[in-house]
Every structure is written in C-alpha cells, then in structure tokens.
Amino acid sequence: MRNVFLFIRRYSNFLLFLVLQIIALYFLFSYNRFHEAAFSEVADRITGNINSRYNYVDYYFHLRNTNEQLVKENLQLRSLLKQNYEAPDTANVLVVDSILVDSIKKFQKYEYHAAKIVGSFVSTQTNYLTIHRGANQGIQRDMGVIGPLGIVGRIVDVSDQYATVMSVLSVRFKVKAKLKNGGENGTVEWDGASPSYIYLKDIPKSAKVKKGDSVLTSELSSIYPANIMVGTVADISADKESNFFSLKLKTATNFYSIQYVYVVGDLQREERNQLQEATKKTNE
Structure with missing residues (x-):
C-alpha cells in the first residue's frame, strides 16, 4: 500500500x-x-x-465443425437424389421389403456414408486413401467412393474403424463411364503420370465430342450410381490403328485437397452378385 x-x-x-x-x-x-x-x-x-x-x-x-455439418447436410441431400431410387415394375407381383420408401412408392438403390480422409497418396503408381469409417459403420469391400465434385475410388480393404480406398489415380483402377452429351460408353483408367489427368478409352470415332465436354459414370458401372461426375475432356486423340478415341480428362476431384468423401452402398449388389455367380456355375 x-x-x-x-x-x-x-x-x-x-x-x-x-x-x-x-x-x-x-x-x-x-x-x-x-x-x-x-x-x-x-x-x-x-x-x-x-x-x-x-x-x-x-x-x-x-471451421472444422462447419465442414462436418456441411458434409452431413450434403449426405442427406445426396440420399434424396433421383438416381438413388427406381419405380417398381407394376406388371409383376412384388414382395415389399425394408428398403421400400412408402411415401413415393419407390425402391432405394443406394445409401451413403460420410467419411473423413485420414491418409492419402498421389505420388505413386498405385495410390490409396485411408478413411475413418470401417466395418462397424457398414463399410464393405468394392463399395464406390465419391467426393463433393466427382468419383474418388473404391474400397479395397476394411478394418473395424478404417477402410482403404484404391484411388482413381491407380494404374489398377478402371471404371465404366460415358460422355454426357452422346452417351457413348468407355473405360476410365490412369496412365500413372499426372495426378490431374485420367483417360477415357474405347469411345467410337463416330462420337461427337469436343474439349470441355463432361464425362459421367455409366449405367454399366458396378460400383457407382449413374451420372456421377468423372471429369472434363481436355484433349482428344484418335488411334490410327482402331476406330476409337482416347480422351484425356481433367479429373473432377482435386486429390491434393479433398478431405471428405461419401462411400456408396449398393443395396441391390448382393442380389446381383448372387445371380452372376449362379449364372457362372450354370455355364461351367
């Protein structure tokens, strides 16, 4: 004092x-x-x-809480997309199961699981991602993985809490895709070079395609819903020894910055696989 x-x-x-x-x-x-x-x-x-x-x-x-909230909201909106449902065949008697949506009388085909990426590689020939979702959350092998802007890869291995995703940027990855405008189908693959570009092959030369055209997942894809963005045409090459184009695509997904993904669960996959296996055994 x-x-x-x-x-x-x-x-x-x-x-x-x-x-x-x-x-x-x-x-x-x-x-x-x-x-x-x-x-x-x-x-x-x-x-x-x-x-x-x-x-x-x-x-x-x-910001983290905001991002997580947006992921949840996008998950809810994505689950309501038209391509996730199909109308029943009214010409046949149907057995109603748990995946019927009563309010609109359509069957749900896909479900989505939001997941955070906890590991990612883009510098090898066979790049992989690790996500913080696993068997305990319903993740299974061969499920498709998409991001906010386009396809990312497919599940190749699963533990209780985590899963490994084979990236689109893997020389082992292949998926059916189509031109948005003409609908011609081809196969998407990566050449192991730039992480920003992939290739769509087996597009017939009769197809009307130009730079900037969008490429989407095809109805022939076994792991993705149709019409998911794959990339945009950056260059067009004509194979002189065949009747097909090889299209260089700018990937829709930025693999350097992506943080959240959605794992796509095909609710009809098991039934389809069982039918295919039965057909193989019949033809053996």
Whole structure:
C-alpha cells in the first residue's frame, strides 16, 4: 500500500495532467459536433477492425465443425437424389421389403456414408486413401467412393474403424463411364503420370465430342450410381490403328485437397452378385 502512495506522489503531476486531458477531450467530443463525428468514425473503424479479426479467429476455430455439418447436410441431400431410387415394375407381383420408401412408392438403390480422409497418396503408381469409417459403420469391400465434385475410388480393404480406398489415380483402377452429351460408353483408367489427368478409352470415332465436354459414370458401372461426375475432356486423340478415341480428362476431384468423401452402398449388389455367380456355375 505504501508503494502505491509513493507512486502517486512521485507521478502526481503527470496523473493530474492525464485526468485533466481526459476531461478536456470528453467535453471536446461531447459538445463539438465536428470532433464528435470524427471521433465516432475513428472509434467505429477501430472497433470494426477488432471485431473483424475476432470473427476471423472465431471462424477458423469453428471451421472444422462447419465442414462436418456441411458434409452431413450434403449426405442427406445426396440420399434424396433421383438416381438413388427406381419405380417398381407394376406388371409383376412384388414382395415389399425394408428398403421400400412408402411415401413415393419407390425402391432405394443406394445409401451413403460420410467419411473423413485420414491418409492419402498421389505420388505413386498405385495410390490409396485411408478413411475413418470401417466395418462397424457398414463399410464393405468394392463399395464406390465419391467426393463433393466427382468419383474418388473404391474400397479395397476394411478394418473395424478404417477402410482403404484404391484411388482413381491407380494404374489398377478402371471404371465404366460415358460422355454426357452422346452417351457413348468407355473405360476410365490412369496412365500413372499426372495426378490431374485420367483417360477415357474405347469411345467410337463416330462420337461427337469436343474439349470441355463432361464425362459421367455409366449405367454399366458396378460400383457407382449413374451420372456421377468423372471429369472434363481436355484433349482428344484418335488411334490410327482402331476406330476409337482416347480422351484425356481433367479429373473432377482435386486429390491434393479433398478431405471428405461419401462411400456408396449398393443395396441391390448382393442380389446381383448372387445371380452372376449362379449364372457362372450354370455355364461351367
């Protein structure tokens, strides 16, 4: 306490000056409109700058929650897409099961699982991703994986909590795709070079195709719903020894920055696989 009094005594003149200065400024800004307006402008500018910086910091720390919420909302919207359902054949007697949507009398074909990428490679010939979803969340091998902008790969291995995804950027990856405009089908594969480009092969030369055209997943694909974005045509090469084009595609997915994906569950896959196996055995 003694030190406080000594401090006040030592700097009494300066402290008195500060008090009088504050009082003078108060009267100046309170009773002079020009100075009041100038002070308000400066104060608003400083306050706005502080609030802006605070909001930026607050937004940064809440960005993860925002992204996760958007992923959940996109998952709900994606589940309502038209291609996820099909109308029953009214010419036949149907056995209604648990995947019937009563309100619109259509059968659900696909379901989606949102997943976060926890590991990714783009620099090898056989690139893979690791996602934080596994068997405990319903993930199975050979499920398709898509991102917000297009296809990503397919599930090749599963543990309880994690799954490995063979990326589109793997020389072992192949998928059926089609031209959006003409509908011609071909096969998408990667040549192991640039992570930004893949190739659509076996497109007939009769197809009307130009740079910038979109390429989508085909109805012939066994792992993806139809009409999911694959990429856009960046270059067109005609094979002189065949009647087909080789189309260089700019990938729809940016594999350097993607963080969240959706795993596609085909609810009719097991039935289709059983039928195919039965057909093979019959023809053996």
